[in-house]
Amino acid sequence: GVMPCTANRITSPLPELLTRALSSKQLRALEPDHQKAAAAQAAAAHGSAGAQSSTSTAPTILASLGSDPTALTAELLAERANVMLMSREQLIEHGYPMRLSDAERSKCETPTDNACVDYVDTLPAVDGQARQQIVGIDCEMVRCGTRLELAWLAVVGRDGAVLLDTLVRPSEPITDYLTQWSGVTAAKLAGDGVMTLGEARDALFALVDADTFICGHSLENDLHALHLVHSRVLDTAVLYPRASGAASRRVKHALRHLTRRYLGRAIQEGASHSPVEDARAAMALAEQKLLRGTAHGVEVGAAPSASESLFAALERAGVRAAVVDRPTLVRQFTVDSAASAVACANDAAVRDALASPPRAQFVWAQLHGLAELYTSCSEELRSEIDALDAAAPLPLPGTREAAIE
Secondary structure, eight states: OOOOOOHHHHHHHHHHHHHHOOOHHHHHHTTTTTTOOOHHHHHHTTTTSSSTOOOOOOOOOOOOOSSGGGOOHHHHHHHHHHHOOOOOOOHHHOOOOOOHHHHHHHHHGGGGGOOOOOOOOOOOOOTBBSSSSEEEEEEEEEEEEEEEEEEEEEETTTTTTEEEEEBBSSSSSSSSHHHHHHHHOOHHSTTOOOOOOOHHHHHTTTOOTOOOOOEEEEEHHHHHHTEEEEEEEEEEEHOOTTTTOOGTOOOOOOOOHIIIIOOOOSSSSSSSSOHHHHHHHHHHHHOOOOOOOTTTOOOOOOOOTTTTHHHHHHHTTTEEEEEEEEEHHHHHHHHTTTOEEOOOOOOHHHHHHHSSOSSSSEEEEOOOOOHHHHHHHHHHHHHHHHHHHHHSSSOOOOOTHHHHH
């Protein structure tokens, strides 16, 4: 049957299909009066961070240093970044590539998220000196069968200077360039200077080592694309948590939302993503967080809007969602949420994407063939009606001829 909701707007009551998929705790999070305290949210965000330790300790609170970036010296940056680093538990929880012990693997809800077969580790620092103290990274991927593979890598320094910007040619045949999202085309990958995955990683290793702080947005995806294990991570999607509480710690703000809100500028507005633009945005957000302290960017829980989208409501309830649809609809449906987006040019691409669906608890997919057929039939019928009307116009309403008709 037809679900009593749309992708754009959720109605009440919740669809039966959806309620069966959610826990009672998640359903309570969808109610209008469900609110969270800022203190609880801050504790959830920072309580387990710092020093990569599994020992439970009171969270370290860092005060603001003001708004002058020069106040964040290299020494202070290291001190504060060590506090805000993702803990090992967080890295596992958010699906980062990790070398897990048997005990850790047995506790994982989705141990395949952390799988790192054939991955490499960042190299140890030489003489304890990091090549770069901190870098921002962003990757763009293409689809190779059922997998996403690295096709573009960008690395920027603390000042936003581009340290590495290279296209990467996957070893497997590309089935979808995802150009509208990645900016990658067949022509670009056929040009000169395109690296292999190994060459791109070697170029990265010339800039970073095991002591480098790597920042990015939902960086687990980039590290998986690089087939790289690295634990000194500043993830802006975690540093700027949604006001959703501990039940949805894997639910994240979109980078474009954080950039617009905290940096006052727009990104990702062109025809495709720019990995350099995204890496710079993540770097600036991480630096702002380090400068302004642990309370910065931690939202106070708020009641949902009556017109919030289905995906925003699912996100707030701790349900990871994904959208598989036409590019324009994907953008429309995910504008206020961090739902995974898979843009497809046609129904065949949708079917291919669903053959290996995104890692999500709720997947929205839409086939348009029938609607397009209806539209085509309607247009043909309208043309026939217009032709008949032109040959024998219908009488105006209210006239004697209309009454006879």
